[in-house]
Amino acid sequence: MPNTMILKRNIRSLSLFAAAAALLMSAGSAMAKDIVFGASVQLTGPVANTGRYYRDAYELAIDKINAAGGIKVGNEKQKIVLKLYDNQSDVNLSVRQYTQLVSQDKVNFLLGPFASNFALADSAVSEKYRIPMVQGGGASDQIFSRKFKYIFGTLAPASNYFGSTIDMMKGLNPAPKSVALLYADDAFDVSVAEGTRPKLKEAGLNVAMDERYSTNATDFNSLLSQIRSKNIEAVLVAGHETEILNFVRQAKSLAVAPKMYSFTVGVPSEDFRKALGKDADYAFGMTAWLPSADQKDRWFGDAAQFAAAYKAKFNYEPDYHAASGAADVEALAQAIEDAGTTDPAKVRDALAKVKFESLYGTIAFAANGQIDLPQTVIQVQGDQLEAIYGIHGAIKPPKYPMPAWNAR
């Protein structure tokens, strides 16, 4: 008996050793040729819910490009490897991780985190080390107003999130007589409010409430009571998904039903609509991306195929965050091919000039590094999410005005 035990143990340690050696060798040979993309994303912590879109989109897009042979650099094809850290929804940690990615892990290029306040801080690292970062999670205009040369963004500008919604509101019958603009006190939502205010004025809409609230607020009863008392007919909220869930639930429990309300986030996400159930009905939102087969893509075929592959692999629907994340990977791949080298400065110049059709739309960056995509107004109608109003005007009639809660 003891003999067999010893034998077993030997076999186990031998096989472990062999496995380790094989791993080391494959890693060694991989490192010589592969192109490494580094990113720090919220896999845990309060923003993990949206952070996962980026992890999953990066993985899916990189797998797809590798399956097609990789990126053509000059005359040879190179595979992409992803180096991903979890920043635990902590901005300071994410800055440290990006610094580690460029200074110790020596990654070739950077993909972004989720959310404007993260991208705002992390882009300082890419700028300092002159490594291009393509990020699909930060839309705030602040990120692109600092004349940084190494930051590129694939989310449409925050200031224009409500642009198409306001265009639609002009044509509503009866037009809303008074509007409330509510926004959280962070980089993204403040940019949204700053861009929305002049647009509302231009449209001749009467802004009767303009209130900022603290990020992660859970109680909206005071704001909702004012909305009722001032007879506000349209409510535009720029905030985070948890806040908007609370806002809608509390609106119902206080019987506050304006003629319409619209939210910057939440409506396009499947699990947000699930959490609200029937109460999600009538809510407006916007998205810069819809999984349409008209949106052709070199690697995935088209946006519909991307959405199908994503759902099949991760078991939940992608929204514009995921498409934006996948577009970041494609933009880097395209720029590296255009530059014909992995030299960061040359790829940066190629990114500035890049222009190609993708699952996410036409990828091209303005001089400040940000993409410009129109937002399509969407609305929950019954259990369907419908596109209502786009760049060419009305797509489908909105359900308007929203009925009282007890008349649904």
Next chain:
Amino acid sequence: MDLLAQILINGILLGGLYAVMALGLALVWGVLNIVNLAHGAFIMLGAYVSWHLYTYAHIDPFLGLPITAVVMFILGYALQRGLLNLVVRAPMFNTLLITFGLEVVLTYLAQLAFSADFRTINPSYAGNSIQFGAIVLPLARLMAFGVAIVLTVAMWLFLLHTRLGRAIRATAQNLVAARLYGVEPRHLYAVTFGIGIGLAGAAGGLYGTVSQINPYIGATLTAKSFAIAIIGGLDNPLGVIVGGLFLGIVESLTALYIGPTFADVASFGVLVLVLIVRPSGLLGKTA
């Protein structure tokens, strides 16, 4: 005028919810001298227990509260016997560290087990309301407020009039004397912690019914509960309800008159003021 009345009612109902959240924290703090930094995480777990009961067993969240409380009581009892008892005589700093660690572990386990998806406990009546003229009373919040009052009064009567309650108070006041009279502190501490966690669990069930659940709601709820316990004082459960109501009203009025961004400033400002003016809480005995 209607608006002011409505805001005051909102504040009172919010305060009731706050009070249930803080009740367990104040009890554990007062008796075991443990500032339980994992308190919010237990509220979060209680919310998930209620959510599972509601979603899979179709048990109404209010009727399910006793089940949630019992499940959480057992968890609390076991944690106290197995873990916290190790530091019960240790300096305050150690208990802070261990409960902080517990908070991190519970939060991340919750994300592994339940994912970061948003959940709500949304029975058909959750959004209903009762209207009196221009005043609206949200039904779920009103019911939560009722539960808060019942739990607080029950706690008060329990501590005042039952043998176990008296033993708990005796241990809090003078451990040596309590032991001389035959109180077994190890069991008693675990029961107290269990009750505290059971109350947190019940608060979680209520919270999930009026708000939303994800693994990360705990930390802010701990901070809120902490402020309420200090404002109300640790001496008796009625202090906690006064603290909760006070904070709820202050926050609602601040949001109306100064601006919603200042609600937290106001609540923690009140906390500092109370610490200066009445260090043992609004209803606490002054030293």
